[in-house]
Amino acid sequence: MSIAASHMTIGELSRRTNISVKALREYTDLGLIHTLGRSPAGYHLYDTEALLCVRSIVGLRDLGLTVAEICRLTGGDGGGRTIGQRLAELLDRSRRRPHRRVIEYQQILDPVDDFEYRYDFAGPGDLRCVDRCSRGM
Numbered sequence: 256m257s258i259a260a261s262h263m264t265i266g267e268l269s270r271r272t273n274i275s276v277k278a279l280r281e282y283t284d285l286g287l288i289h290t291l292g293r294s295p296a297g298y299h300l301y302d303t304e305a306l307l308c309v310r311s312i313v314g315l316r317d318l319g320l321t322v323a324e325i326c327r328l329t330g331g332d333g334g335g336r337t338i339g340q341r342l343a344e345l346l347d348r349s350r351r352r353p354h355r356r357v358i359e360y361q362q363i364l365d366p367v368d369d370f371e372y373r374y375d376f377a378g379p380g381d382l383r384c385v386d387r388c389s390r391g392m
Contacts, residue, residue, distance in 0.1 A: 263300070263302070264299070264300065265279050265283075265299050265301065268305060268309065271306060272309045282308075287308060287325060327341070328341050
């Protein structure tokens with residue numbers, strides 16, 4: 256296989272990774288994937304390394320990391336920490352995000368559950384004012 260045959264356009268990279276061209280352009284602009292330059296027609300050219308990078312980005316996104324977090328992970332100075340240490344910190348942060356959402360949703364659900372519990376035992380008489388409001392009184 257010649258070197259030129261291993262090059263792919265952004266469209267081909269998109270087809271092979273199932274990632275939109277728009278997202279690939281963003282990843283390129285952010286320095287997460289690198290181009291080999293441009294084709295004579297002006298298209299960005301990528302190689303198999305870009306394919307592997309995109310698959311890594313997808314894997315990190317699937318773990319809940321944001322694109323900004325991936326940029327920080329792969330970016331320059333890690334403050335003396337290894338990439339493994341930085342990844343562990345980011346994964347911990349990623350894990351906490353859905354836990355916070357669960358707590359927020361539970362704060363919504365608790366009053367609903369409480370209301371339903373009281374209504375089941377109190378009877379419909381306690382809802383007379385709601386009934387009147389719903390009829391436009």
